[in-house]
Amino acid sequence: MPEPTVSPSRADTANRPNVSDYVAVLVATALWATSGVFIKFIVASSGITALALSFWRNLFSFVLLFGGIAVLRPVLLHVQRRNLPWLATLGGIIGVLNIVWTLSVLLNGVAITTVQLAAMPAIVAVVAWLIWREALTWNKILAIALTFAGTVLVTGLGAVSEAQLTLPGLLVGFSTPCTYAAWNLVGKKVGKDCSVLTTLTYTFGFAALVLFPFQFFTPQPWPVPPIAWLWFAGLVGLATAIPFPVYFFALGQLPASVASILAMTEIPIAYVYAYFLLGERMSPDQVLGAGLVVAGISLLSGRKRSNH
Numbered sequence: 001m002p003e004p005t006v007s008p009s010r011a012d013t014a015n016r017p018n019v020s021d022y023v024a025v026l027v028a029t030a031l032w033a034t035s036g037v038f039i040k041f042i043v044a045s046s047g048i049t050a051l052a053l054s055f056w057r058n059l060f061s062f063v064l065l066f067g068g069i070a071v072l073r074p075v076l077l078h079v080q081r082r083n084l085p086w087l088a089t090l091g092g093i094i095g096v097l098n099i100v101w102t103l104s105v106l107l108n109g110v111a112i113t114t115v116q117l118a119a120m121p122a123i124v125a126v127v128a129w130l131i132w133r134e135a136l137t138w139n140k141i142l143a144i145a146l147t148f149a150g151t152v153l154v155t156g157l158g159a160v161s162e163a164q165l166t167l168p169g170l171l172v173g174f175s176t177p178c179t180y181a182a183w184n185l186v187g188k189k190v191g192k193d194c195s196v197l198t199t200l201t202y203t204f205g206f207a208a209l210v211l212f213p214f215q216f217f218t219p220q221p222w223p224v225p226p227i228a229w230l231w232f233a234g235l236v237g238l239a240t241a242i243p244f245p246v247y248f249f250a251l252g253q254l255p256a257s258v259a260s261i262l263a264m265t266e267i268p269i270a271y272v273y274a275y276f277l278l279g280e281r282m283s284p285d286q287v288l289g290a291g292l293v294v295a296g297i298s299l300l301s302g303r304k305r306s307n308h
Contacts, residue, residue, distance in 0.1 A: 091206020146296030153289025
């Protein structure tokens with residue numbers, strides 16, 4: 001079947017992705033998927049709101065990375081002035097993503113928000129093709145279709161069909177994958193000029209600044225139970241400080257469209273965690289959906305990498 005677009009960009013041709021780059025994204029998404037488990041435990045033990053938790057997560061991640069780099073390799077904290085606007089933009093995108101995700105969950109529910117988020121790989125693939133001339137192959141298009149269909153099934157057809165959508169809900173919901181796509185695209189651009197650790201340190205700092213004004217209107221639980229601090233340490237360390245650098249490293253090696261499709265494995269992995277750790281059961285439809293997502297991901301490595 002003929003490819004519908006242009007050949008890969010010069011950068012893609014010069015830097016062929018390795019199997020380790022694909023594995024890196026999958027490892028990052030497997031760690032990201034623990035976020036839901038940690039967040040559920042934190043909220044259950046402390047009653048903290050989503051906006052407050054997002055702020056403290058970004059702030060503590062910034063402090064952790066900044067302190068570690070300052071001790072181990074302080075030279076990485078120096079950035080050129082021309083890169084600051086890009087770092088601020090990336091941080092602002094993450095802050096906005098936290099806000100629109102929260103609003104979408106409130107307006108549409110978790111199921112619809114997750115399905116809307118599954119549109120992200122398609123947005124990234126089209127924009128990356130327009131900007132960087134990344135190849136938009138039939139292989140990628142089929143992978144996007146399979147991951148989207150799998151996401152709908154994993155999220156639950158019943159919840160999707162019963163949802164009562166409103167115009168504000170649709171607009172906010174659509175802004176979620178757009179913001180997520182912007183995060184991938186801007187992250188790839190910033191990663192070309194700054195190291196991974198430098199990028200993430202300042203990104204978390206700027207994201208915390210974006211979320212800070214909302215904390216005056218958000219309840220802040222105090223005192224925080226010791227068990228909640230333990231879960232929060234897992235959220236910051238295992239689900240944030242480790243997977244973000246791993247993903248950004250892989251994003252610098254892979255086409256943005258490929259990385260974004262691979263990142264959708266977070267959805268079925270999160271449901272597997274929920275099954276084993278939270279006692280949530282998966283229906284046959286959800287198992288089939290997880291299989292479709294895996295099938296879509298496998299397409300990306302089933303063809304020659306030159307097609308990506």
